[in-house]
Structures are given as structure tokens and as C-alpha cells.
Amino acid sequence: MIKLSNFPFKTQKTVPNGSDNKSTWILLQAGFIRQTMAGVYSYTTLGLKVLRKIENIVREEMDNYGVAETLMPSLSPKELWEKTGRWDTIDVMFHLPAANNKQYWLNSTHEEIVTPLVWEFIQSYKDLPTSVYQIQNKFRNEKRAKSWILRWREFLMKDAYSFHSSNEDFVKYYEWMKEVYLNIFKRIGLWEDTIIALADWWTFTEKFSHEFQVKTEIGEDTIYKCKNCEVNFNEELIDLEKGFECLKCNSKEFIKFPASEIWNIFPLETKFTKAFWIQYLWEDNKMQTPLMGCYGIWVSRAMWLVAEKYVWEKGIAWPESVAPAKYYIAIIWEENIEKAYELIEKLNLDKSEIILDDRFWRKIGFGQKMWDAELLGIPNVIVISKKTLEQNSYELNWELIKI
Numbered sequence: 273m274i275k276l277s278n279f280p281f282k283t284q285k286t287v288p289n290g291s292d293n294k295s296t297w298i299l300l301q302a303g304f305i306r307q308t309m310a311g312v313y314s315y316t317t318l319g320l321k322v323l324r325k326i327e328n329i330v331r332e333e334m335d336n337y338g339v340a341e342t343l344m345p346s347l348s349p350k351e352l353w354e355k356t357g358r359w360d361t362i363d364v365m366f367h368l369p370a371a372n373n374k375q376y377w378l379n380s381t382h383e384e385i386v387t388p389l390v391w392e393f394i395q396s397y398k399d400l401p402t403s404v405y406q407i408q409n410k411f412r413n414e415k416r417a418k419s420w421i422l423r424w425r426e427f428l429m430k431d432a433y434s435f436h437s438s439n440e441d442f443v444k445y446y447e448w449m450k451e452v453y454l455n456i457f458k459r460i461g462l463w464e465d466t467i468i469a470l471a472d473w474w475t476f477t478e479k480f481s482h483e484f485q486v487k488t489e490i491g492e493d494t495i496y497k498c499k500n501c502e503v504n505f506n507e508e509l510i511d512l513e514k515g516f517e518c519l520k521c522n523s524k525e526f527i528k529f530p531a532s533e534i535w536n537i538f539p540l541e542t543k544f545t546k547a548f549w550i551q552y553l554w555e556d557n558k559m560q561t562p563l564m565g566c567y568g569i570w571v572s573r574a575m576w577l578v579a580e581k582y583v584w585e586k587g588i589a590w591p592e593s594v595a596p597a598k599y600y601i602a603i604i605w606e607e608n609i610e611k612a613y614e615l616i617e618k619l620n621l622d623k624s625e626i627i628l629d630d631r632f633w634r635k636i637g638f639g640q641k642m643w644d645a646e647l648l649g650i651p652n653v654i655v656i657s658k659k660t661l662e663q664n665s666y667e668l669n670w671e672l673i674k675i
């Protein structure tokens with residue numbers, strides 16, 4: 273049970289400055305987050321509840337499909353990135369000078385760490401396929417970090433990596449991961465707004481990599497949807513000067529809309545396994561280079577996109593699956609607090625899903641409590657007052673319920 277009197281909590285009547293989008297305003301106004309610097313946020317107790325729920329849905333769906341969780345470090349040595357030639361080519365990495373003339377990176381991605389790590393455990397084709405995932409903070413050295421949801425310097429991400437001995441095996445896994453991702457969208461309430469867009473060419477099979485995009489006004493990407501065959505293309509595929517034909521049906525008619533990339537899946541082919549000289553023994557006793565895929569989800573961005581979608585004039589109407597709690601219980605009559613607690617016990621609710629508004633000595637009025645409950649977006653508001661206690665009852669979403 274979360275007691276509002278136990279941690280720093282306060283909502284704001286007015287919309288705070290310092291943001292260019294609704295979701296950040298409402299998350300600040302409801303006290304879910306505070307900005308530590310541009311593109312870097314702290315999560316307060318209730319904001320963290322939402323973030324953890326999204327994170328756990330991602331974890332459950334990955335675990336349900338048998339992908340194994342791991343945890344790699346945020347810090348890595350220069351030598352690993354020199355092997356793939358990315359030390360000098362990725363300009364959004366934080367370079368950290370360290371003791372003894374060493375240089376480290378704060379990781380924005382983990383191919384250089386996961387490839388040699390997994391290879392400690394693989395000798396032959398019998399050890400393939402295999403895959404791992406992790407959920408951890410990533411870092412990007414953005415030159416112009418904004419509250420805008422794309423340009424963050426630190427954010428929570430789920431990244432998975434798979435290793436295969438054949439292209440058929442990789443394609444099977446890749447299609448299967450798409451299903452896992454769609455399940456996650458359904459559970460966090462972004463299903464109707466999610467589209468799969470084709471992005472870069474995936475050269476060796478003449479297919480594309482896939483981006484999962486959420487339609488939103490604050491999206492940083494532009495999507496072209498073919499009016500004829502309904503396939504979505506990211507604008508980056510389109511040569512606007514030459515004109516664009518649908519790559520599936522050759523139609524030239526498109527609907528254009530903004531969207532935010534939330535998750536992507538990439539075939540990495542042998543780019544990283546070759547760079548690390550990784551090989552395994554095939555059935556015919558010859559050495560082969562394994563294929564790799566990577567699968568990302570921006571967990572913290574998902575929280576912003578859910579907030580952006582479900583914001584209304586009084587607050588955020590979170591889907592129950594990601595709301596900070598299922599129940600908001602306001603005790604109005606503190607003189608008989610013991611009786612109120614007895615009643616809560618009788619209701620037999622899941623205690624981890626209760627926010628108890630017990631801000632008695634702060635003299636928070638009834639109106640303010642109800643205003644806060646709506647701003648926070650808790651689906652079930654329970655009021656226990658002198659009147660309800662005398663009638664051995666409580667109010668649930670404004671209806672009197674007898675016990």
C-alpha cells in the first residue's frame with residue numbers, strides 16, 4: 273500500500289513550464305517525474321510504479337516466450353568498440369576518460385558487449401539458436417536534448433539479441449518476435465495506434481527491417497501509408513524529389529502522418545560476429561559465422577506515449593494494466609481512522625494496488641483529493657467518510673456500496 277503521506281508528493285494546479293508536449297506537462301503536473309537536466313528525468317514513487325508496470329509487462333512477455341533475461345554493464349572499454357569500428361562513428365556516445373589512460377563508453381547499445389559474452393558459451397551448431405535480453409538504462413550524448421521524447425540523454429530500454437546458424441532460423445525468430453511485441457502493445461494500451469512501418473532495406477533477403485511506430489502528434493518520424501495496399505513506409509525510405517511509388521504495389525497515393533518509433537527489430541547479419549572473429553563448428557566440420565538480430569523497446573518512451581494517448585482535461589486515464597494503482601482510497605473522517613482501516617481490511621483488495629490518501633495533518637480538502645485522484649488517473653476511487661461508515665458502506669466511483 274502506498275501512503276501519500278509517506279513520500280514527497282504534490283500535484284500542481286497549473287501546467288508547468290519547460291516542455292513542448294502534453295505528456296511531459298501532465299507527468300510533471302501529477303508529480304510523476306521531475307527533470308534533472310534536459311533529457312534526463314527522475315521518477316517519483318508514483319511515476320516509478322507506472323514505469324515498472326510497463327517494464328514488467330515487457331519482461332513477462334519476453335519470459336513467456338522463453339527468452340532469457342541477463343544484465344550487462346552500462347560501462348564498456350574502448351577496445352571492444354574499436355573492433356567494430358564504431359568508436360569513431362557513433363557520435364552520440366558518452367566517451368569517459370578514466371584512470372591509467374583508459375577510455376570507456378557509457379553504452380547506448382550493447383552489440384559490442386553481448387557478442388563476445390554469448391560466444392563464451394557457443395562452440396558448435398548444436399549450441400544455436402540462442403538469445404538473451406536485458407532491461408537497463410541507456411545513454412546518448414545528445415547535442416540538443418529536449419523534453420521532446422526522442423532526444424533523451426538517459427532512458428530505460430529493453431534490448432534483445434539473437435544468434436542463428438541459418439537464415440531460415442533467423443527469419444522464424446524475427447517473425448516470432450514481432451508477435452511478442454504486438455502482445456506487449458495490447459497489454460499497455462497502445463494497440464490501436466501502433467503500426468508496423470518498413471524502414472531500412474534488409475539486404476540479404478531483400479526484405480526490410482521493421483519499426484513499430486505509434487501514431488501521435490508529437491512523433492518525430494513521418495510515415496507514408498499506401499492508400500492501395502496499406503503498407504507503411506518511413507519517410508527515410510522515400511526520395512521526395514524523385515517521387516515515390518509503393519514498393520509493394522507501385523501505387524503513388526499515400527496518407528501521411530506523424531508517429532513515434534517505439535520499438536524496432538533489426539537483422540544484423542554477420543556485421544558483429546565477423547568483427548569479433550566469431551565462428552562455430554558446422555555439421556560438416558567447417559567453420560561458419562553466425563547471424564545475429566537485435567530487438568529494441570524504449571520502455572520509458574512507452575510511458576510517455578501512453579500518457580500522451582490517454583490524457584484528457586482532468587488528468588491521465590491510464591489503462592488499468594499500467595496505472596500507478598488500481599484503487600485510490602480517500603479517508604475523509606480521520607476521527608474514526610481505526611474503523612476506516614478495518615473497512616479497508618474487509619474489502620480484501622490487493623494491497624500493492626492501493627494508494628491511500630492519508631494526508632490528514634496537511635489539511636488537504638475533499639475537493640483537492642478527488643482532483644488529485646483524477647489527475648493521477650487511478651481507475652477506482654473509494655471514499656470512506658463519516659456518512660459511509662455510519663451506514664457500514666463506502667463509495668466506489670460515486671456509488672454507495674454496502675458491505
Ligand SMILES: [Zn+2]
Pocket residue numbers: 498499500501502503518519520521522523
Ligand atoms: Zn501499396
